[in-house]
Amino acid sequence: MISFESYRVFYYAAKYKNFTRAANRLSTSQPAVSHTIRTLEHQLGCRLFSRSNHGVTLTPEGKLLYTHVSAGCEQFFKGESLVSGTDALENGVVYLATTETALHCYLFGLLDRFHTHFPNVRFKLMNQVTSDAIGAVKNGLCDFAIVPSPVTVQKPLQKRAVSSFSDVLICGSQYAPLAGQTISLRQIAEYPFICVAQGTTTRTFFDEIFTAHNVAVSVDIEPASSDMIVPLAESNLGIGFVPDIIYNKNKDSHTIYKIDLSEPLPSRTINVVYDKKQQKSPAARQFLRFIKEDADASSAADSSEKGL
Structure with a gap:
């Protein structure tokens, strides 16, 4: 043997x-x-x-x-x-499965804040599509999945929305005149359209949006992740949607432009998915507490701003 x-x-x-x-x-x-x-x-x-x-x-x-x-x-x-107790906060490891969208819209900032308090905790990241990330939690290969909506889980898995973001339609210099207009979802079909590949939650989200408005749009370019849409748009290969945080990081370059839509898009959430019954290390338990406290603090701050 x-x-x-x-x-x-x-x-x-x-x-x-x-x-x-x-x-x-x-x-x-x-x-x-x-x-x-x-x-x-x-x-x-x-x-x-x-x-x-x-x-x-x-x-x-x-x-x-x-x-x-x-x-x-x-x-x-x-x-x-877990059994030996070596996974304490001094040298703990947290196993995460996440998507490109969740990384850019939430996780990079969260990990930076977490490391301020717990600098010795390490992370093992698996970069996957949402379905595979949730499967990794279900199979016990990671502690948490950090994924964007739309997302559905079945017991014993649980999910919690911890952040929100909006999608922005962008273009490069060739289509810059569109930035001074308000166009409809139907008009998007008149231009080369860039959207992430099928099988991703982002693609599912936009497919459902177009279907709900009875709009047929063919996707001309299908990058693997949302962050690739910016350089594709800069190269004038088409127009496409990116999370607002990605747009805000690139808008000062004046190589991409925001296009306003006549139909408002629903905002989306970043969610933490975990198995409540799964034994967690001290570092993983602390990370989950931190996520919840961070989300509660952000929610309170947003409510305060809206009350002003």
Whole structure:
């Protein structure tokens, strides 16, 4: 039977794609790592790595094995830290799955504020689409998913809206005259349209908006994430929607322009999704408390401003 230690060595060798770095992480020698990998390859009856003067790369068989071994190792390491108590706030790790939109609209700022209070807590981030991020929580691969709406979860998962944002229609210099007008959703179909790929919550959101207004729009360019829409618009490849925080960060460059819409778009939320029944490390519990307190403080500040 192949030992877990062999798979542990394989995990780090595949993760770093370097036997020396894996050896340093495992507090052993490079020859010992090489010997373990050769033994594992012999036991499995296939090559796991291709060796060259430039280093090592995973073979197709190695990639397939790593897909399963990495998930198992991450679960093992997480459970080990919970049981042993090494995951305290002094050196804790919080596992997050998140999307590009959530990163730009919320998480970057939140992590900066959190680190002011807990500078030694580390984060393991998985950048995924919303459905995969929620699946990671459901399968116990991460503590929280930070994702934009629309999002639906089923018990035992819970979600809480922690921030909100709006979407802004932007264009580059070629379409700058549109910035002085108010156009309708139907008129968007007259121009090359940029929108993130199908399977994302953002694409679902806009598909539902256009459908509700009986507007048929074909997407000309489908970038993987919303932050790529800005350079595409700057290059005059079309018009597209981006979160307001992304627009505000780029508007002073005077290379993108905001287009007003005649139909108001509903605002969207950033949500934290978690499994209440899942055992959390001290760092993860503190992070959840911080998220809730931060959201409550922001909500109180917004209410105060509206009362002025």
